[in-house]
Amino acid sequence: MRALAPRLQGERIVGAEYRPSRIFRGEFPPELAGAQVLQVRRYGKFVVADLDRGFLGIHLGMTGKLLFDVAPHKHTRAIWEFAGFRLNLEDIRQFGRVLWGERLPESIAALGPDPLEVSREEFIERAKQRRTPIKAWLLNQKVLRGMGNIYTDELLFRARIHPGTRTDELSRTALARTWEAMRGLLEEAIAKGGSSISDYVNTAGEKGTFQLAHRVYARGGEPCLVCGSPIEKIVLLQRGTHFCPRCQRR
DNA sequence: AGTATGACCTGATGGC
DNA sequence: TGCCATCAGGTCATAC
Numbered sequence: 001m002r003a004l005a006p007r008l009q010g011e012r013i014v015g016a017e018y019r020p021s022r023i024f025r026g027e028f029p030p031e032l033a034g035a036q037v038l039q040v041r042r043y044g045k046f047v048v049a050d051l052d053r054g055f056l057g058i059h060l061g062m063t064g065k066l067l068f069d070v071a072p073h074k075h076t077r078a079i080w081e082f083a084g085f086r087l088n089l090e091d092i093r094q095f096g097r098v099l100w101g102e103r104l105p106e107s108i109a110a111l112g113p114d115p116l117e118v119s120r121e122e123f124i125e126r127a128k129q130r131r132t133p134i135k136a137w138l139l140n141q142k143v144l145r146g147m148g149n150i151y152t153d154e155l156l157f158r159a160r161i162h163p164g165t166r167t168d169e170l171s172r173t174a175l176a177r178t179w180e181a182m183r184g185l186l187e188e189a190i191a192k193g194g195s196s197i198s199d200y201v202n203t204a205g206e207k208g209t210f211q212l213a214h215r216v217y218a219r220g221g222e223p224c225l226v227c228g229s230p231i232e233k234i235v236l237l238q239r240g241t242h243f244c245p246r247c248q249r250r
Numbered sequence: 251a252g253t254a255t256g257a258c259c260t261g262a263t264g265g266c
Numbered sequence: 267t268g269c270c271a272t273c274a275g276g277t278c279a280t281a282c
């Protein structure tokens with residue numbers, strides 16, 4: 001976002017090329033030639049461009065990338081031409097999505113609050129009303145927009161909470177700790193450009209460095225940095241889940 | 251309400 | 267430059 005928004009803001013789309021892919025869900029977006037980009041913002045896991053004639057929402061899924069001025073290849077799914085440069089949407093696995101509309105598409109608008117904007121009280125109250133594992137709750141985009149598998153595991157380690165703990169069984173103190181851990185983690189991760197596991201890069205083609213600060217994610221079998229116990233890797237909610245069985249209690 | 255399972259895709263990696 | 271299984275930053279639909 002840091003490189004994306006300033007580059008696009010105020011620019012006009014000259015033309016677009018869309019290639020057949022499931023990320024479009026059966027229908028290509030309009031040409032958009034002449035449309036001006038008013039603003040580009042992150043909205044959960046979506047990048048949303050506010051245009052002078054509607055909205056374009058892009059979800060990068062697992063392997064999506066937005067890259068400036070690279071040669072198109074077989075994983076290029078969309079190309080937006082601007083005056084003097086172009087923006088490619090690449091997505092190997094096609095788990096991404098491109099949405100558009102004259103209004104912000106409902107599936108984007110319906111997402112929960114930003115994790116950095118939700119108040120501690122609201123966070124606690126809403127958690128208390130649910131009885132699902134804290135990890136499932138945090139990953140639910142209607143609860144909070146933007147939390148994914150890496151950051152969920154990392155923040156639960158920092159909060160010293162077992163990922164399978166039911167939200168309604170967590171004390172207010174524990175939930176407050178989770179909220180604090182979430183904020184601290186995200187601020188640090190954003191400052192470091194995110195986590196690059198294999199292929200994630202920003203628009204400048206650069207990797208983030210937050211993966212170097214991971215304390216549990218992808219560290220199964222390695223010693224906990226706090227207590228030395230081996231980090232466990234289990235499957236919870238069909239997602240690889242990493243935690244310290246000694247530090248993280250139910 | 252919540253959980254479990256499989257599907258959707260492609261590529262990397264490791265064992266044989 | 268083989269073959270097969272497993273795994274991956276995420277949803278999504280369906281069945282219990």
